[in-house]
Amino acid sequence: MHILFTLKDFKEGGGVERVQQRLAEQFLKDGQRVSVFVMNGETPDVAGAPALDGGGNGLFGLIKSVVLLRRIIRREGVTHLISAKEQANLCTWFATLGSGCHVIYTRHTALDCSEQKTGVHSLRLLYALYLCGSGQVVAVSHGLHQALARLMPWGRQRIRYCPNAVVTDQLYAAARGPLPKGLPREYWIAVGRLIELKGFHLLLEAYAQVASNPLVPDLMIVGDGPMRESLIDQAQRLGIARRVTFTGHLGNPYPLIRHARLLILSSFYEGQPTVLIEALALGTPVLATDCPSGPRELLDNGRLGQLVRVNDVPDLARGLEQSLDLAAHSARSMAHTVNPYTSEHAAQAYYQVWNL
Structure with missing residues (x-):
């Protein structure tokens, strides 16, 4: 073959x-x-x-x-x-x-x-x-x-x-890598290409609504794209620039995901958002917009993570505040959940399609 x-x-x-x-x-x-x-x-x-x-x-x-x-x-x-x-x-x-x-x-x-x-x-x-x-x-x-x-x-x-091949031994090994220096002790994280589809501008609006709460950690946005400068300007206008870190593209974001208090997906549309699967595999709590067509399916109708309405800043802000009570999962406890998205399982699914 x-x-x-x-x-x-x-x-x-x-x-x-x-x-x-x-x-x-x-x-x-x-x-x-x-x-x-x-x-x-x-x-x-x-x-x-x-x-x-x-x-x-x-x-x-x-x-x-x-x-x-x-x-x-x-x-x-x-x-x-x-x-x-x-x-x-x-x-x-x-x-x-x-x-x-x-x-x-x-x-x-x-x-x-x-x-x-x-x-x-x-x-x-x-x-x-x-x-x-x-x-x-x-x-x-x-x-x-x-x-x-x-x-x-x-x-x-x-x-x-066929599920995406997301969870591999390399993912777990990469997540055990060192964290970048100068990080806040606790933080929320969002990862993706900085384009309108991903809704980072909505996330900044929602974060600005809850940032005054002393329990709210800083926000890290990992990724690059055409909206980077406008998002940095937006954070300045909202008065949250000192609380938000734009890291740009990182070759290995997985130690950051593993140690985050919460991973946030604010997209308008997705297919199967791999970053949610990666976060679940690493035991990180997640919050996602209920957008077409993957988050509700991946999060088992909200059992495995919070779902909020799409393009709804107040609902996203409420979800962020509610997440303050969430505890991290153990990667072991989530193993059965992410097993369908292992590279071995995904490869077998493709073999089965070819054998039909």
Whole structure:
């Protein structure tokens, strides 16, 4: 079995990239041959999996990537493909036309997502195209799987759910690493790309409403993105700049997550938010917006963590204050909860899809 991952890009710290990397590492551990094709030529960090350059960005880059990928499939004897994000899915569809490859097209983001340029009607056409071939479509949460099945009920037999590969031995090892110096003794943490979709601006508003409570710890925001400067300015305007730390991108945020009093997810949309799974695996209490399509499913309708309304600053502020009474879980006690999201379990789910 030669498994090829097809990606549009490989952003540092990207959630989709991270779970694909962990899945690739598990396939390698299983003795499979693995390669990674990145359309814009960025280099993934997957030891043992050769990185193959694509054709670049834009329409010309897509066409060139299709030609390159088709050649690679024939030359390298690729038998199985997993693609992620729509440009990579489309590239894979064209490149595998007429081939005998076993193809999985993955969907990691909620269908109704303002960040993406592709609307729901266009997505229906794209996924109808994928399902017209011999490939399978995989959604990374049950909610997303149901949404895709409703969008194309005629193709539901080839729309499957596979969990993301999140929990690995490397995650636990990384979490035992040293903490950066100069941290507050206690803190809340939020992790993600600094874009509007993630709702960090709402988190700052909510934090400003509770920051006067002497029991409220400082807030750490880990990540980078186009909204960083505007968020720093917002913290200044709200008078909480001394209580909020923007760390930028960190190669290893897991010691910070492990020692946090609370991990906060303030998103408008998600597919399957891996940072929630990571926090649960490390025993950190979580609070998340009840956004489509992953938090409610991951948190068992609020049993495993707090859920608050989406785009509702007062409700988020109430949730933050209520979290002051939460105690950390032991990672051992959460093991059964996160087991479906181990890399071993995720790899087995993909094998099962291919064997259908």
